[in-house]
Amino acid sequence: MKNYTDTSSFPDPVYKETVLRPLFDGAKAHHVDGFRSIDRAHLVMLAETGILSGEQASAIGKALAAIDAEVDLSAFTYTGEVEDFFFLIEKQLKERLGPDLAGRLHTARSRNDIDHTLFKLGLKPRMEGLLERTRGLLAALIDTAEREKDTLIVAYTHGQPAQPTTFGHYLGAMIEVLIRDIEKLEAALAVVDLCPMGAAAITTSGFPIDRDRVAQLLGFSRPLENSYGCIASVDYITGVYGSMALMFLHLGRPIQDFQVWSSFEVGQLYVPNALVQISSIMPQKRNPVPIEHLRHLASQTYGRAKAMLDVMHNTPFTDMNDSEGESQAMGYQAFDVAYRVLDLLTALIAQVKIDPENVDRNTKRSCITITELADSLVRDEGLSFRQAHEIAAETAKAVVAAGTSLVEDGYAPFQVAFEAATGRPAQLAQDRFEELVSARYFVSVRNRPGGPGEKALTASLKGYRAKLDAFTAHAGERAEHLAQANAELNQKFNSLVGAA
Known part of the structure; x- marks a missing residue:
């Protein structure tokens, strides 16, 4: 040189x-x-x-x-x-x-082990705050699902009316995804809860330090074992922000459904006045803009969390600044927005209602109960499902073309379609036909595990409540452990x- x-x-x-x-x-x-x-x-x-x-x-x-x-x-x-x-x-x-x-x-310490311990100490209360709000959302979803377990809605696939179910059944699907996301968050928190102190720069120390004791006094569950991993591994960061990104990606999907359901043309979801803004120029408009805010704020949370994963990408497996101070501060912003989404979504879920008149109107217009007619023809008339499906399809086409409904005007076109396909008249009486194509009957017979029928959905809701209780108990145990550690350290x- x-x-x-x-x-x-x-x-x-x-x-x-x-x-x-x-x-x-x-x-x-x-x-x-x-x-x-x-x-x-x-x-x-x-x-x-x-x-x-x-x-x-x-x-x-x-x-x-x-x-x-x-x-x-x-x-x-x-x-x-x-x-x-x-x-x-x-x-x-x-x-x-x-x-x-x-x-x-x-x-017997270094800025290396101090820094990662600091970041974990910063993440732990934020994760607890996130989990607390997520449990609040889970509780609101369960409460609303129990209240609305018999409330009929139109379920959509590919953006089109598909089958009747209940609002409680729909929310049950949200609940199950959220439970799995809470489990991911808790798994990420378990990694955050491993203490790096005692790793020093890389290889621990020749002094007779007690790593378990420091972890205990700081409220961690135990030390992170491998000292190189203490200063090099960033899976505590990717675990936190990966699980957060996934949760808000998942939440964004039903939020988008709510936007569609609350539109004038669909009108299935009623948002109360307290969560509606009126146009500044068009006084007739009810704008459920909190749903829009939920959608874009959930996307912002996802984007901020994903950015943390991008920062960690393709970095060396060693102590490095990419995972430290300013990256940590950037990541904390994801929590700030996440809290807003969870608080607002919890409030919305607790207050929305289903408009039964619009659900009934859309059910009649779309013939979404026709699947049960096909199923019943297999059971009651001894047809193959394919033949029964074709008869049901012809019936639905005739009803839609006439602008009527299956319950009120479907029996005559059904008889025509049945005889054309089988060469004989149907044994199915009109009153039985009307029962089979009603939305209430459709839901009631779908009582297999996980279905919207009363018995099945009640059992599911009981299981969801037990999961919430377990999450709450775990959080209480963590809080008690931390309180004891803080008291002992003081x-x-x-x-x-x-x-x-």
């Missing part, structure tokens, strides 16, 4: 403004409490293992407490005098303790500060 004289000094002014200041501001906005907890838990562990003497640990603890009392770290202005937030704390310690004792707090730190 060519010899030259380098008179520059760190930090370069542009680097300071474009990288160091934003990173510092992000840390003070999101991670002050995390830094404090990590310092305290690590100090308690160093004292308990004898790596630091009681006198040393007590002095460091008192200095940390003094910093908390005397310095508003969240309001600190970055000057470039120190590289980052970590070194700000160390600088404050040195001013109170001198460089030798102040530097002992950093024994007690141990305060005891240390009070030691001689």
Whole structure:
């Protein structure tokens, strides 16, 4: 390498403004409490293992407490005098303790394991907030499904009326997807709940540290075992944002259905006045714009979450800045929008109603009960399903062409179609025909597991409620574990500060 004289000094002014200041501001906005907890838990562990003497640990603890009392770290202005937030704390310690004792707090740790622990401490409460709101949505869906389990709707396939079912049955499908998405979120949280502290830079430490103890004091379930993975793996990030992206992709689909169902032409879903805006120029219009906001905000959440996956893509399997400060801050924005979607969708689900007149109108116009006629011809008339299907199709064509309905005017064209196909008159009486092609009968006989019939749907709803109760219990256990950890950390730190 060519010899030259380098008179520059760190930090370069542009680097300071474009990288160091934003990173510092992000840390003070999101991670002050995390830094404090990590310092305290690590100090308690160093004292308990004898790596630091009681006198040393007590002095460091008192200095940390003094910093908390005397310095508003969240309001600190970055000057470039120190590289980052970590070194700000160390600088404050040195001013109170001198460089030798102040530097002992950093024994057996690195910014590498500290950073990933900070990010996990930042993600844990956000994930709990997301799960809490998601459970709230799940509860609203179950409550509404139970209330509307007998309420008929038109079910669509390929954008066209297909078969009758109930609103409760439709919501049951949403519920099952949401349950699976909650399970994905909880699996992602379980990875976040593994503590990286003790990995140090890469390979742990030659000091007799107690990784389990630090994890316990910080409220993690246990340490993340492999120390290289502690600083290199980002599956805790991809797990969180991957599961979040999937959930909001999934939620966007019924939201789109609600947009169609609430249109004037369909009119199946009634949105109450409290969630409707009126046009500024067309006073007759009822615009259910919360559904539009739900749709685009769900897409924004999906986009922000997916962006985190894109940032992690094709990065080296090592500690690297791509997964750290500014990426974490960007990812937190996904949670902010996600909370809004879940709160609004929960409110909407609890309040919407089905318009029975429009459902009845659309049912009659579209002949969506005709499948049961074909099924019944197989059972009652001994026909093959294909022949029965063709008779039912001819009947429906005649009714649609006449602009009438199956129940009121379908029997005559049915008789014609039946005799043309079989060469004999149907044994099916008119009153039985009218029962078979009614939407209520259609739903009632579909009582196989997972169907909309009363027995089947009631059993499903009972199972969904049990899942919600289990999720709520798990959340309570996690909250209790964290509360106990926080209490123990405070007690141990305060005891240390009070030691001689």
